[in-house]
Amino acid sequence: MKPMTIGEVAKAAEIGVETVRFYEREGLLAEPPRRQSGYRQYPPDTVRRLRFIRRAKELGFTLKEIGELLDLRVDPARSCADVRALARAKMADIEAKMLDLARIQAALTELERTCRGKGPTSDCPILDALDEQEVTRGDR
Amino acid sequence: MKPMTIGEVAKAAEIGVETVRFYEREGLLAEPPRRQSGYRQYPPDTVRRLRFIRRAKELGFTLKEIGELLDLRVDPARSCADVRALARAKMADIEAKMLDLARIQAALTELERTCRGKGPTSDCPILDALDEQEVTRGDR
DNA sequence: ATGCACTCTGTACCCAACTACAGAGTCAAG
DNA sequence: CTTGACTCTGTAGTTGGGTACAGAGTGCAT
Structure with missing residues (x-):
């Protein structure tokens, strides 16, 4: 039961399918792998990310700010001082x-x-x- | 130093003059008295209301919700049970x-x-x- | 008494964040 | 092997919350 369709993740995160694609265009969501048909195939934890976005929006964060929050992580490509x-x-x-x-x-x-x-x-x-x-x- | 002009309240609340008029149109701000010239004359505590609106927006409340919050008050015209x-x-x-x-x-x-x-x-x-x-x- | 900043109404435009097609292709249950 | 639900790209429309004029009038400091 690994990969999910866009409809499945959308439903699970309680947002619309179009919104998921919108977030992808906006860079909040990585482009997922596709099958031969072109259908997107999402790893199930995408749902968590989408839910986070939805909740954070309700807290008054803009999508840009949410992106910054999601980019915060222990990351070898970025100095620890920066992240902190x-x-x-x-x-x-x-x-x-x-x-x-x-x-x-x-x-x-x-x-x-x-x-x-x-x-x-x-x-x-x-x-x-x-x-x-x-x-x-x-x-x- | 009682009544303030729209420019003064806007500046004090750190929002634009046009925004103040916008809030008036949206019903978040009562129509103030005018002088003969048509200029709006605001009681100084309008500034507090405007500031509240600005802050509440940053917390993710919509203008509609902010209006509801501002309407919440001990009000003889409304049942206590309702307000509560x-x-x-x-x-x-x-x-x-x-x-x-x-x-x-x-x-x-x-x-x-x-x-x-x-x-x-x-x-x-x-x-x-x-x-x-x-x-x-x-x-x- | 004049000029410059401010205000008025009204309308139009803007941005963020969706939302809704259209038209074509895909999947899978029966 | 069909049929109905789902997905694709692309473009256009919507809503909320402002922001920007234009054109005309006002206040006041010099």
Whole structure:
């Protein structure tokens, strides 16, 4: 049960067949081997890669950024210092995202708590979530 | 120093003037009062709202979702149960995002650690990050 | 009182990321 | 050995989220 068709990997990753080909054109997915007919033959772990892409997109990464993440690996063709620098940059970015999410989360928690009562009070507490702090970050 | 011009709020929120008007058309920003000339006059806290929108976008929320977040508030015109249900739904969504980010973060940490050595080993450890677990979530 | 920056409306254009054909060939279950 | 689902390439269309004018009016510092 080794190689999968494009339809199979697409279904498994919950994306469209056209999208898989699109990612290939965009360089996010290596060109797979073909059979004589020209049909693409995917190794099953392609599904993981596609799923990663889908999830990372939902986290606000662009396809370009996702490509960079996927290229990060222990790689003899690249200096360790480089890889580590890239990894650290991404980590800072992610740290900032998590912080922002945590703030919104806290605001929602507070909202739920407040709403338990019946008061008509309060403006929009959500706005306080990402206020001002302007966490140091390179503004992507 | 009360009311601000569109140029001022745009600059303060680090977005373009055209974008502010765009958000107004999209219903993310209430139509502000105008002076006789037709110039928009913004209350200064508009800046916070705009900043929130900018940040939330970076977290992968669509403008539609951001609108829903901003509409969440203690509101006499809406049942408390409704607001709380909405809040909880958003919280679950955010929880999932934070989990995914934490996984990528962990993978990057591991990568950095591994890379400290010099081995040529290892495929793409990042892929393990968002693997399979398929956390229960309504697939937005 | 004038010039330069700013704002107005409206329309058109742009980019990322798909999504949908058309027209031709392929696979495999019955 | 046919037939219906699947795949191929290539090109075109769509959606979300802006961005860029054009042409006309406004504010204000000198």
